[in-house]
Amino acid sequence: MANPLDDWVRATLPRAVGYARALLRDPAAADDVVQDCYTRLIERADRYDLPRDGLKILLRSVTNACIDRRARERVLLSLDGDPDDPTGGVVDRNSPDPPQEAIASELAGRIEEALAKLPVGQRAAIHLTGLGYTLPEVAEMIGTTHGNARVLVHRARKTLEADLGPFLFGDET
Amino acid sequence: MSHPERPTDDPLLRVLRDHLDRQEQAVDVGPLAARILSTLPERPNPEPAPHAHPSSRPRRTWPAWTVGIGSLTLAASVLLLLVFAPSAEVRAEQAIREAEAALRLPVERCYLVEVRPDGDGTAADVLPTRTMRVWAAEDKFRVEMSRGNFRWSWGRDADGVVWLTSSPQRGLRIAPDEQGPGLLWMAELYGLRPETLLSQILAHCRLREDPRPGSNYPRVIHAEPRATARQVWLRSATLELDAETKAVRKLTLKRTNKADGGTTTVTFTLIDTRPVEHARYGLDGNLVEPFQIYDRDVQPERRREILARWVGPHLDAWLKPTPKK
Numbered sequence: 001m002a003n004p005l006d007d008w009v010r011a012t013l014p015r016a017v018g019y020a021r022a023l024l025r026d027p028a029a030a031d032d033v034v035q036d037c038y039t040r041l042i043e044r045a046d047r048y049d050l051p052r053d054g055l056k057i058l059l060r061s062v063t064n065a066c067i068d069r070r071a072r073e074r075v076l077l078s079l080d081g082d083p084d085d086p087t088g089g090v091v092d093r094n095s096p097d098p099p100q101e102a103i104a105s106e107l108a109g110r111i112e113e114a115l116a117k118l119p120v121g122q123r124a125a126i127h128l129t130g131l132g133y134t135l136p137e138v139a140e141m142i143g144t145t146h147g148n149a150r151v152l153v154h155r156a157r158k159t160l161e162a163d164l165g166p167f168l169f170g171d172e173t
Numbered sequence: 174m175s176h177p178e179r180p181t182d183d184p185l186l187r188v189l190r191d192h193l194d195r196q197e198q199a200v201d202v203g204p205l206a207a208r209i210l211s212t213l214p215e216r217p218n219p220e221p222a223p224h225a226h227p228s229s230r231p232r233r234t235w236p237a238w239t240v241g242i243g244s245l246t247l248a249a250s251v252l253l254l255l256v257f258a259p260s261a262e263v264r265a266e267q268a269i270r271e272a273e274a275a276l277r278l279p280v281e282r283c284y285l286v287e288v289r290p291d292g293d294g295t296a297a298d299v300l301p302t303r304t305m306r307v308w309a310a311e312d313k314f315r316v317e318m319s320r321g322n323f324r325w326s327w328g329r330d331a332d333g334v335v336w337l338t339s340s341p342q343r344g345l346r347i348a349p350d351e352q353g354p355g356l357l358w359m360a361e362l363y364g365l366r367p368e369t370l371l372s373q374i375l376a377h378c379r380l381r382e383d384p385r386p387g388s389n390y391p392r393v394i395h396a397e398p399r400a401t402a403r404q405v406w407l408r409s410a411t412l413e414l415d416a417e418t419k420a421v422r423k424l425t426l427k428r429t430n431k432a433d434g435g436t437t438t439v440t441f442t443l444i445d446t447r448p449v450e451h452a453r454y455g456l457d458g459n460l461v462e463p464f465q466i467y468d469r470d471v472q473p474e475r476r477r478e479i480l481a482r483w484v485g486p487h488l489d490a491w492l493k494p495t496p497k498k
Contacts, residue, residue, distance in 0.1 A: 006210055009206060009209055009210060010206055010210075013202045013205065013206050013209070014197045014198070014200050014202050015197055017197075017200050017202050017205065018193060018196045018197040018200055021196075021200070022193075022196070026341070026461075028461070029341075031205050034205065034209075035205060035208055035209055038209045039209070039444075042209075107188070107192075108192055108195070111188070111189065111192045126189070127189075127193065129186065130186055130189035130190050130192075130193050131190070131193060132190065157185060160185060160189070161185060164185065164188065
């Protein structure tokens with residue numbers, strides 16, 4: 001007999017995966033993070049009403065996992081890096097790797113490039129804002145204060161507007 | 174999936190939202206959904222209702238002599254059962270053989286493995302308590318290590334080569350004749366497959382099964398080496414077998430460390446089963462192109478440097494020193 005959480009997993013998975021991939025820029029790693037987060041949440045399913053509140057809890061969990069992972073990666077690469085190669089010999093992991101469908105248009109490519117420039121905290125904040133969450137919700141999901149969330153969103157906006165302004169305001173030269 | 178708040182007049186957010194929507198729609202989450210859903214527990218089958226159906230038929234009454242014959246038949250049946258029925262240990266042995274058969278299916282299994290050194294000793298220094306995922310198929314295994322939410326992997330391929338990913342684009346290979354004692358010990362510990370272990374348990378251990386409250390509950394079997402057993406590294410094992418599939422759901426081993434005589438408790442918990450992905454048991458299959466692999470023929474000194482940063486003072490325990498020419 002199917003588990004009643006099947007429907008909830010299927011409904012929320014695309015959003016969780018899209019979000020994790022945006023934060024990590026590494027589809028395989030993002031998928032692993034998302035799977036771990038679902039597994040942990042499902043193990044505690046008796047404590048939550050997942051169909052009602054699960055998406056927010058899930059996105060908060062994905063945020064924390066992605067930020068931790070990025071922090072850990074920096075340590076790993078510095079341990080493993082070549083002193084003569086500041087990138088550690090590793091291909092730039094911040095380079096855009098969006099699905100092919102998303103880079104079909106130049107605008108999509110520009111958005112990806114602009115998002116890739118952002119530190120992961122700003123990326124999380126603007127991504128969640130873009131999804132329509134309010135500042136207090138964003139603050140809760142990325143585990144910070146309301147004020148700090150506002151700063152993160154503001155800085156992310158400045159960077160994105162600088163890069164995307166010509167597209168947004170129609171004065172591309 | 175709908176957005177929590179719509180619409181927005183903010184041009185930046187509108188563009189961003191459209192972009193995120195398109196990305197969500199472009200993501201193929203099918204394989205990942207299957208992985209996640211396969212870990213969901215199924216609803217247990219309800220216990221069969223007690224045999225207390227009220228019958229509408231009138232009760233038959235039997236002559237007294239038939240009761241006498243019935244009693245004799247029952248007594249004879251009980252006697253036969255006592256003489257010929259398998260003992261508790263034999264039943265436990267049968268259960269383990271069924272579990273062995275279940276493990277022979279051509280699939281790969283993912284175990285959540287916790288390794289916990291029990292006391293003072295080398296193992297406690299080299300190997301703090303750690304939980305990791307181990308995928309096993311045939312003689313190959315790979316270990317997905319984690320610290321916090323970061324993971325990397327190492328494993329042993331079909332040729333006995335141990336490999337390690339030191340970053341997504343960089344990996345090391347260590348051939349069987351280059352592997353130091355510490356690496357061999359860890360490979361033996363992490364690569365210990367329940368499939369192999371079951372046959373050793375059957376050959377060398379006394380078995381005891383816990384009583385079960387009902388037939389839908391897992392079978393729990395305890396194993397301890399017989400006095401005559403030569404399998405001295407195993408102190409005890411506890412197996413939890415699925416009532417329906419007969420497969421090993423959980424295996425807890427208390428084992429002696431060859432290196433220092435201390436004990437380590439290793440717990441395997443089955444969390445996933447799926448068709449074998451052979452490529453994932455070799456180094457190439459765990460790296461992202463373009464990648465660089467170091468081995469005895471490609472920059473061997475660079476390999477030592479990288480490994481030294483990874484395992485610190487235990488380098489020679491992992492990789493034998495290069496013989497001087």
